[in-house]
Amino acid sequence: MKLPDKTTAMAEAVARIPSGATVMLSGFGVPGTPFALIQELLRQGQDNLTIIKNDANETGMGVDHLLAQGRIRRLITTHIGLNPRAVAMMNAGEIEVEFCAQGILAERIRAGGAGLKAIVTDIGRDTELTRGKPRLEIGGDSAVVELALRCDVALIHAARADTFGNLAFAATARNFAPLIAMAADMVIAEAEEIVPLGALPPDHVHTPGPFVDHVVALEALSEEYGVVRRA
Amino acid sequence: MKLPDKTTAMAEAVARIPSGATVMLSGFGVPGTPFALIQELLRQGQDNLTIIKNDANETGMGVDHLLAQGRIRRLITTHIGLNPRAVAMMNAGEIEVEFCAQGILAERIRAGGAGLKAIVTDIGRDTELTRGKPRLEIGGDSAVVELALRCDVALIHAARADTFGNLAFAATARNFAPLIAMAADMVIAEAEEIVPLGALPPDHVHTPGPFVDHVVALEALSEEYGVVRRA
Amino acid sequence: MALSGAHDRMIARAAREIAPGMVVNLGIGLPTRVIGHIPADFPVCLHTENGLSGIGPTLPYEAADRNLIDAGGAYVSTIPGSAFFDSATSFALVRTGRLDLTMLGAFEVAANGDLANWKIPGRFTPGAGGGIELAQKARRVIVLTTHTDRAGNPKLVSRCTLPLTAAGCVARVLTEMAVIDVTPQGFALREIAEGLDPATVAAATGAPLSLPEGEIPTF
Amino acid sequence: MALSGAHDRMIARAAREIAPGMVVNLGIGLPTRVIGHIPADFPVCLHTENGLSGIGPTLPYEAADRNLIDAGGAYVSTIPGSAFFDSATSFALVRTGRLDLTMLGAFEVAANGDLANWKIPGRFTPGAGGGIELAQKARRVIVLTTHTDRAGNPKLVSRCTLPLTAAGCVARVLTEMAVIDVTPQGFALREIAEGLDPATVAAATGAPLSLPEGEIPTF
Numbered sequence: 095m096k097l098p099d100k101t102t103a104m105a106e107a108v109a110r111i112p113s114g115a116t117v118m119l120s121g122f123g124v125p126g127t128p129f130a131l132i133q134e135l136l137r138q139g140q141d142n143l144t145i146i147k148n149d150a151n152e153t154g155m156g157v158d159h160l161l162a163q164g165r166i167r168r169l170i171t172t173h174i175g176l177n178p179r180a181v182a183m184m185n186a187g188e189i190e191v192e193f194c195a196q197g198i199l200a201e202r203i204r205a206g207g208a209g210l211k212a213i214v215t216d217i218g219r220d221t222e223l224t225r226g227k228p229r230l231e232i233g234g235d236s237a238v239v240e241l242a243l244r245c246d247v248a249l250i251h252a253a254r255a256d257t258f259g260n261l262a263f264a265a266t267a268r269n270f271a272p273l274i275a276m277a278a279d280m281v282i283a284e285a286e287e288i289v290p291l292g293a294l295p296p297d298h299v300h301t302p303g304p305f306v307d308h309v310v311a312l313e314a315l316s317e318e319y320g321v322v323r324r325a
Numbered sequence: 326m327k328l329p330d331k332t333t334a335m336a337e338a339v340a341r342i343p344s345g346a347t348v349m350l351s352g353f354g355v356p357g358t359p360f361a362l363i364q365e366l367l368r369q370g371q372d373n374l375t376i377i378k379n380d381a382n383e384t385g386m387g388v389d390h391l392l393a394q395g396r397i398r399r400l401i402t403t404h405i406g407l408n409p410r411a412v413a414m415m416n417a418g419e420i421e422v423e424f425c426a427q428g429i430l431a432e433r434i435r436a437g438g439a440g441l442k443a444i445v446t447d448i449g450r451d452t453e454l455t456r457g458k459p460r461l462e463i464g465g466d467s468a469v470v471e472l473a474l475r476c477d478v479a480l481i482h483a484a485r486a487d488t489f490g491n492l493a494f495a496a497t498a499r500n501f502a503p504l505i506a507m508a509a510d511m512v513i514a515e516a517e518e519i520v521p522l523g524a525l526p527p528d529h530v531h532t533p534g535p536f537v538d539h540v541v542a543l544e545a546l547s548e549e550y551g552v553v554r555r556a
Numbered sequence: 557m558a559l560s561g562a563h564d565r566m567i568a569r570a571a572r573e574i575a576p577g578m579v580v581n582l583g584i585g586l587p588t589r590v591i592g593h594i595p596a597d598f599p600v601c602l603h604t605e606n607g608l609s610g611i612g613p614t615l616p617y618e619a620a621d622r623n624l625i626d627a628g629g630a631y632v633s634t635i636p637g638s639a640f641f642d643s644a645t646s647f648a649l650v651r652t653g654r655l656d657l658t659m660l661g662a663f664e665v666a667a668n669g670d671l672a673n674w675k676i677p678g679r680f681t682p683g684a685g686g687g688i689e690l691a692q693k694a695r696r697v698i699v700l701t702t703h704t705d706r707a708g709n710p711k712l713v714s715r716c717t718l719p720l721t722a723a724g725c726v727a728r729v730l731t732e733m734a735v736i737d738v739t740p741q742g743f744a745l746r747e748i749a750e751g752l753d754p755a756t757v758a759a760a761t762g763a764p765l766s767l768p769e770g771e772i773p774t775f
Numbered sequence: 776m777a778l779s780g781a782h783d784r785m786i787a788r789a790a791r792e793i794a795p796g797m798v799v800n801l802g803i804g805l806p807t808r809v810i811g812h813i814p815a816d817f818p819v820c821l822h823t824e825n826g827l828s829g830i831g832p833t834l835p836y837e838a839a840d841r842n843l844i845d846a847g848g849a850y851v852s853t854i855p856g857s858a859f860f861d862s863a864t865s866f867a868l869v870r871t872g873r874l875d876l877t878m879l880g881a882f883e884v885a886a887n888g889d890l891a892n893w894k895i896p897g898r899f900t901p902g903a904g905g906g907i908e909l910a911q912k913a914r915r916v917i918v919l920t921t922h923t924d925r926a927g928n929p930k931l932v933s934r935c936t937l938p939l940t941a942a943g944c945v946a947r948v949l950t951e952m953a954v955i956d957v958t959p960q961g962f963a964l965r966e967i968a969e970g971l972d973p974a975t976v977a978a979a980t981g982a983p984l985s986l987p988e989g990e991i992p993t994f
Contacts, residue, residue, distance in 0.1 A: 095810075095813055095815065095817060095819055095820075095821060095829075095830070095831065095832075095854055096815070096816055096817070096818055096854065096855075097818065097820055097829055097854065097855070097856040098795070098796045098818040098819075098820070099818075122606040122607070122625075122627070122643065123606070123625060123629050124622070124625070124629075125606075125622065125623045125624070125625060126623075148643070171683060172683050172684065172685050172686070173682055173683040173684070173685035174682060174683055175680075175682025175683060175685075176629070176682075181680070181681065181682070184681070185678075185681075193681075193683045193684060195684055195686070195688040195689055196605060196643070196647065196684070196685050196686040196688075196689065197605070197643070197644070197646070197647025197648075197650060197651060197686060197689045198647075198688075198689075200642075200643040200644040200646075200647055201439060201441065201644060201647070203644075204644045205444070207867055207871060208432060208863065208866070208867040208870060208871070209446075209448075209866075209867060209869070209870025209871045209872075209912065210432065210444050210445060210446050210870070211445040211446060211447065211461075211463045211464075211466075211468045212444070212445035212461070212463060212468070213436065213441050213443070213444055213445070214441060214442040214443035214444070214445065214470070215440075215441050215442060215651075216442065216692075217440075217651065217688060217689055217692060217693075218684075218688050218692075220720055220722060220723035221684075221688060221719065221720050221721065221722070222719050222720075223684065223688070228461075230442075230443070230459075230461070230470065232442045232443060232472070233442075235442075237442045237443070239445070239461065241463070253623075256856055257856070258820070258829075258856040260856060260858050262528070263528070263640075264528065264623040265527070265528065265608075265621065265623040265624040265634075265640055266604075266606050266607050266608055266623060266624055266625055266626075266640060267623040268528075268607055268640055268641070268642050269606055269607050269642060269643045270642070270643050271642070272642045273642060273643065273644055276864075276867050276868075276871060277871075290855070291854075291855035291856035292855030292856060294856075294858075296496070296827075296829070296853050296857040296858050296859045297493070297494070297495065297496065297499075297529070297531075297859050298528070298529050299858035299859070299860070300642075302828045302858040302860050302864065302868070303820065303828060303829070303856060303858060304798045304820055304822065304828050304868055304873050305868065305873060319622050320622065321617060321620040321621075321622050321631065322617075323617050326591075326594055326596065326598060326600055326601075326602060326610075326611070326612065326613075326635055327596070327597055327598070327599055327600075327635065327636075327637075328599065328601055328610055328635065328636070328637035329576070329577045329599040329600075329601070330599075353825040353826070353844075353846070353862065354825070354844060354848050355841070355844070355848075356825075356841065356842045356843070356844060357842075379862070402902060403902050403903065403904050403905070404901055404902035404903070404904035405901060405902055406899075406901025406902060406904075407848070407901075412899070412900065412901070415900070416897075416900075424900075424902045424903060426903055426905070426907040426908055427824060427862070427866065427903070427904050427905040427907075427908065428824070428862070428863070428865070428866025428867075428869060428870060428905060428908045429866075429907075429908075431861075431862040431863040431865075431866055432863055432866070434863075435863045437652075438648055438652060439644065439647070439648040439651060439652070440647075440648060440650070440651025440652045440653075440693065441651070446870075447911075448870065448907060448908055448911060448912075449903075449907050449911075451939055451941060451942035452903075452907060452938065452939050452940065452941070453938050453939075454903065454907070484842075487637055488637075489601070489610075489637040491637060491639050494859075495842040496827075496840065496842040496843040496853075496859055497823075497825050497826050497827055497842060497843055497844055497845075497859060498842040499826055499859055499860070499861050500825055500826050500861060500862045501861070501862050502861070503861045504861060504862065504863055507645075507648050507649075507652060508652075521636070522635075522636035522637035523636030523637060525637075525639075527608075527610075527634055527638040527639050527640045528640050530639035530640070530641075531861075533609045533639040533641050533645065533649070534601065534609060534610070534637060534639060535579045535601055535603065535609050535649055535654050536649065536654060550841050551841065552836060552839040552840075552841050552850065553836075554836050
C-alpha cells in the first residue's frame, strides 16, 4: 500500500469550480484565508458564487476582491463589521447575507462534514437570527433545528501539506479549515510547504488526507498575510 | 497570566465520583482505556453506575472488572461481542444495554460536548436501533433525532498531559477520548507522562486544558495494555 | 483609542472580576484591554473564540506572528501551556459552560439583563460573531462599556430597543461611572467612580437605579 | 482461522475489487485478510474506524505497538502519510461518502441488497459497531462471506430474517463459491470458483440466482 499523490497545479484545480458554486473559505480574519486560491478564482472569472466564511475579510483582501468584482451572490457568515463594502452591498441589496452565530456556523458546517442532517440547539433562541427556523421540543424546552451546511468546493490554506493531502495548520490560522475540509464535495488546499509522505507525524495531522482532493503548492506567500500596524 | 495546576492524587480525584454516576470511558478495545482509574473505582466501591464506552473490553480487563463486581446498572455502547460476560449479563437482565451505531455514539457524545441538544441523522433509519426515537422530516426525507449524551464524569487515558490538563494521545488510543473530554461535568485524565507547561506544542494538543479538571499521574502502566498473542 | 483616567480605572476595576483559576473570554473592544491589567503570575486561562486557550500578552508590530491573533484581530502571544484548536472546539468550550466569565461590549443593556450588541437596524449590522454564544453560555457575563453612547444617550435602559444578542444574560455592568448589578429588581448600584455622586450616575442611566444603604465603595 | 484454498482464492479475488486511488475500509473478519493481497506499491488508502487512515501491514506479536490496532483488534502499522484521528472524525469520513469501498461480513444478505450482520436475537448480540454506517454510507458495499453458515444454511436469502444492519446497501457478494451481484432483478452470478458448476452454487443459495449468458469467468 502506498498513498496516492494529489498535488495539482493551481489553475487546474480552480478550473474545476463552476460559476454558481457554493464555496467555503477557511480563515478567521487574515490567518487561514486562502488568498492565492481566491486570486486564481478572480483570474478565472467564476461568478454567481455563494460564499460561506466566518467573515468578509477587510478592504482590499480576500473576499473583498470577490465582492468588488461582483462575483458573490450570497454570503453566509458571522461578522462583516470590518468590511464596509460588504455592509454597503448588503444594505443596497447587491448581495444576500445570512448571519449565523459563529459557533453555530461552525457546527452547521461540521454537521455537513459529519454527514448529519441538522443539529438542535438553544443558541440564538431569543434572537431574530433564528426566526422562522424549525423548532423542536426537547426535555420540555424549545430548541432550534439548524440545518447542516455543505458546499461544492472548500478552499483551504494550510501551513503544511503532504502529497496525499494530510494538512497541518499554524496557530489561529486553523479556525474553520478542518471543518470545511469535511463539508465539501471537493477540497482544494493551498499549502505554504508541501512535504513528502511521512514528514507529518500521524499524531499531528489536523485534517486527514482522505478528506482532501487537490493539494496546490504556493510559489509565494500573498502580501495580504503581512502583519499590519493597527491604531 | 500563568495556567493553573490541575495535578491531583488518584484517590482524591476518583473519590469525587458518586455511586449512581454516569461515567464515560475512553478507549476502543485496549488502547486508550483508563485501566488505572477503573481499578481505583473498583477499590473505592462506587456502584449503580451508567457506563458509556465504545465496547465492554474483554474478559479480565477494564469494564469487565466492573461487570464482574456488579457495579454497572446500565451500559451505552456499540459492540460487546468480545466480552462474553457482558453478553450474558445483558441476556440475563442483570444490566441494561443500549446499543448505538458507533459513529452515532461518537456524535451523540460530541453533541453533548459541543453543548448541542441533539443531532439529526439518517443512520440506522431502517434498523431496530432507532425504533421509538423521534423523527423529523428534512428535505422530504425522514431523519432520526438522536439526543446528545453528557455524563457526570469522563475518565480518560492520555499518553501525555501537562499540569494544566492539555492532553495528547498516542495512535489509535485517541478514539473517543477527545469527545468524552468535552461531554463531562468533570474530566479526570490519567497520563503515562506528566510534562511541564510548554512541553506540549500548542499546535499538537489533542484536548485543550480548559476541558480537563484533574490530571492524575500513573505510577506504573497497567499490565492490561500488554500486547497479546492472538490466534 | 486613548483612554481617560476614568476609563483606565474602569479597566483596572474589571480586572479584579477575574478570580484565580478562571477560564475567561474578553470580548472585542474595551474588554480586550483588561489583559494589560492581569499580573504575570496570576493563575488564569484566557480564551479567544478564534481558537486559542492561554492567551499571552499582546505583541507590538515588530514581534507579531501573522498567524497568531485574537478574535478582534490583535496580535497576541502564547504562554507555556497554550493550545490551539478549531472553531467548533472553541465554541464547544463556550457552550458547555467551561467559560467562567466573559466580558462583552454593548449597544444596550436592559434592567432585566437583556443584551443588544450586534445590530443597529438600517445603520450598522456587523453581525453577531461569537457574541450570542458568549452571552448565552458563559457562567457569568459582565458588560464593560461606556455609560452612554457617543450622543450621550444611556446604554443602560429599561428595555432593549435593538435586536437582542441574548435575553437575561448580563449579571453586572461595569462603566467608567459605576459598577451596577442586574438584580431581580432591576439595576442596583454597587460601586461608583471616585469623585462622582450617585445622582449623576442615576441621571446617565436610562432605567431606575437602586442605591445601596450606607456608603458606596469607590473605584 | 486456517483458510482452505477456495477461501484463499476468494480473498485474492476480493483484492481485485480495489481500484487504484480508492479509500477502503475492510471490516472485521474475512475482509481484513484482504490486506495481505494488496501489493506494496499499490496506491490505496485503507481506513479503520477506530481512527487511522493509511493502514500498513499487520504486525507480528514481536513488532506490535500496543497503541496501534485496527477495529478488529489486530496489531497494524502505519505507512508514510498515515494519519490518526478521533472516532467522530473517523465516521465523518464514512458518512460523507469519502469511502469508495467497504467489504463487510454478513449473517444474511438478501436479494434486494439488505444486510444483517449484528444480531441473532436470543443467541448472539454483539452490537452493530461501525457496521451500520459502513453499510449505509460507503459508495460501494461488498459482502465477503462464506456462502453458507456453519450449519450449511445459505447466507444469501430472499429476505433477511434477522434484524437489518442497513437496507438495500449491498452491491456484490463474494464467497468461496462465487461472485454474485445484487441487481434490480435479484442475485446474478458473475464469476464462479474454479471447478464448481452453477447448479452447485444455486443450490447453496437461498434465493433465485440468475446465470449469465455464455461462459462464466472463474477465479
